[in-house]
């Protein structure tokens with residue numbers, strides 16, 4: 001079927017998203033008419049991924065302005081709740097705050113800014129992923145490349161195209177990709193449900209693997225490089241990303257493989273000198289104790305379920321944005 005269109009958009013006074021909780025079984029759209037409906041979609045990961053959350057933040061302010069009109073206090077109240085719907089991805093608050101700057105111009109001005117941000121997201125992610133693709137081609141001796149990736153960083157995590165999976169798209173289009181090894185990414189399985197779906201839709205060769213098999217794949221010489229996304233990048237390049245990323249970086253270092261982070265510059269939080277202060281979202285125990293709604297652990301099992309971890313910059317070959325390499329050991 002190929003390209004399925006934008007992951008998040010505006011239509012008739014509503015925010016329209018691809019419902020990522022329904023994939024891969026069903027590709028369906030959800031129309032969200034209020035900021036509370038959008039917050040609910042964000043918190044259950046019907047819309048997810050740092051750049052897509054930035055777009056959701058901006059469109060959510062447009063939704064609030066559309067509904068509340070001149071009642072700017074109500075708009076700011078909605079915006080404040082929206083900005084804190086998920087704590088780790090800096091893009092959500094960034095999108096809210098950037099859209100709010102246009103509120104004095106009224107609802108139409110806010111919407112125009114949000115729509116411009118959607119176009120910008122695709123452009124900057126195409127640029128960032130192109131930089132990273134060239135870096136990997138210049139770093140890895142073997143051709144075509146075999147890349148391992150984690151979680152979902154494709155069209156579904158952005159407005160369109162993708163970050164780490166955008167690198168895969170560039171390389172595949174140039175005949176420079178042999179295959180992708182896609183971590184399933186427990187507990188919410190963004191890799192198995194979303195990355196595999198995206199790659200299958202575009203006939204990009206991939207193999208799905210349990211997260212626990214990633215280091216063994218590197219040890220068996222099946223990987224030329226690791227490419228991942230980001231949710232918040234500190235000023236020194238320390239990077240918060242989906243839980244399991246730090247372990248991949250350790251394994252990549254052990255095996256002398258390039259470890260590349262790809263993100264739009266809106267994911268960089270320059271206010272943080274390093275990753276020590278990045279707030280890590282803790283999620284519900286049921287995400288670990290249940291699979292597809294079925295219990296797989298003792299009732300009331302104690303659970304440790306952080307949604308992200310922080311990879312120190314000394315384990316990162318390159319942090320790549322639309323501006324090129326901005327941090328990492330390759331600088």
Ligand SMILES: CSC[C@H]1O[C@H](OP(=O)(O)O)[C@H](O)[C@@H]1O
Nearest residue numbers: 048049050153157229230241242
């Ligand atoms: C380009 S997406 C960035 C990032 O967002 C994902 O987290 P979540 O699925 O919880 O929104 C994952 O960490 C991706 O790498």
